[in-house]
Amino acid sequence: MAVGGRIRDDAIRAIRERASLVEVASDVVALRRRGSSFVGLCPFHAEKTPSFNVSEDRGFFHCFGCGEHGDVFSFVMKVESLPFPDAVRRVAERFGLPVPEESDGARPRGEPLVAANTAAAAFFQAELAGSAGARARAYLGERGVDDETARRFGVGYAPGAGDALARHLRARGIPVEDAIVAGLLLRRDRPGPGSPVYDRFRDRLIFPIADPSGRVVAFGGRLLPGAAVNPENPPPKYLNSAESPVFRKGHMLYGLAQARDAIRKRERAIVVEGYMDVVALAQAGVAEAVAPLGTALTVDQLRVLRRFTDRVIACFDGDPAGRRAAARSFPVFVEAGLWGQGAFLPAGDDPDTYVRAHGAPAFDAVVAAAVPLVDAYVTELAGSRADAVARRADAAREVARVLKKVRNPFEHDVLAHLAAERLGVREELLGREGRPDDAPAATPESRARDGAMRTPADATEASLVALMAADPDAVAEVRRAGVVAAFQHPEWRRAAEALVAAGGAGDRTALVQSLPRELRDRLVARLLSDDGAERADRERALVDCIAAIQRRPAGDAKRRIREAIRAAEACGDEAAATAARREWLELTEKART
């Protein structure tokens, strides 16, 4: 993690201690209390039964399904795709905590861009309400968008003057450089008299694009009908902000900030094509709709949506082209860990025109009649001439390619079965060809290794590491007893050594993350179950574990200490080598007496 020394370490620790991970995680996961911790559906992999655990007291999350583990900062980094310092700032901001910075640190890139975008959004909204916005207001009226909805989505108007926004931002003290990086202003090719920059959006209806937490990161601008355009070189009907450090088009969805609560409440998300579709549906009371930003839906956009629901329904035109589009989208859904459904509107309608003409109940009926995308996909593959052998073979290969991306074994079988039935190929063939690349292959060796790990000695070492991870006093106790070098399991020994070396003050999250997957799960399970334990019980467990290790045959301990010395010397850890040599001496002393 490259902190770059900008935020002070003590500040990072203070923020981590005072932030509520449960509160932050609850933004994206519905959490239920279980004992002293919380559980919910993992936001990092697709699952039907909750294996995502949050321990508020210990400040970590852990998924027993996919192994993701971390603290409040790693959670924000993963969910919002932020670098570490920005995640720290975001958490601090949320809980109203100061972020003291090292004096030589530069400001992060993200916040000034959001500030520029926020100032621009306010400007566009004011312009829509003013005299220059009359044509834009008239257009919204024709499209049936009322004032309240326009305000809710922050709809605005960019005047045609060429540098109106540039002048406004300058007056508000926003650095020109920030506005350029944010994609709001463009530099003139030829310097000349007048302003060196001009507005990207001119004479357009403006739709602010926000990230899931509602910060404005970009804009979409629609050309107004009847605008004076050069017929030789007509401008695009829709124009988006350029990509910037805060705006990655393929990762964002229009309307998500407004829709997120409705998506959770109705346990579904509806994907439509255009900004106006989202706005019209919301005004009609269908608030759970979002749209990609002028391109086909991406895997990353679907992954963002999946944090809120695993029921995603995409709207398509009911004509043959729409059916083909639905079929093509299925592999994208699969790759995002979603099954996906397709809702088909009457040919020639889009959600905007349809909901305005027929109302929300009729639109809801269309959504209720949505079919699994896999049906559209397999039907399209089978084609009208399913008997053509060559085509069938191509289709089977295509299904096998998609099957490789289906991680859930149940869903894998469903797709294989459906495809086999429709394509007239053997299901076993599809199932075998399409086995996920990293499917767990239980080899005899791996089984033997797992078996070897589950010895009583291993259980003792696991308990001891968990006790140490939970309590710095236990670390001191274990160190005094000098039993770490006698650990038999190399990974548990490494973890115990790291805890002893840090004197109980180390970064527990980093320690857990450094463990192999299976050990990580077991350690966390112990930490979670230990939460309610009485201090006296813990102390007794500690004494028992230490005693159990001390009872081990001396020969074993000697071998371990020899190894420890060799390992410490090999990596140049003089302190650890000295400690291990001292242990060796103690052990040989003990053997003599």
Ligand SMILES: [Zn+2]
């Ligand atoms: Zn997971």
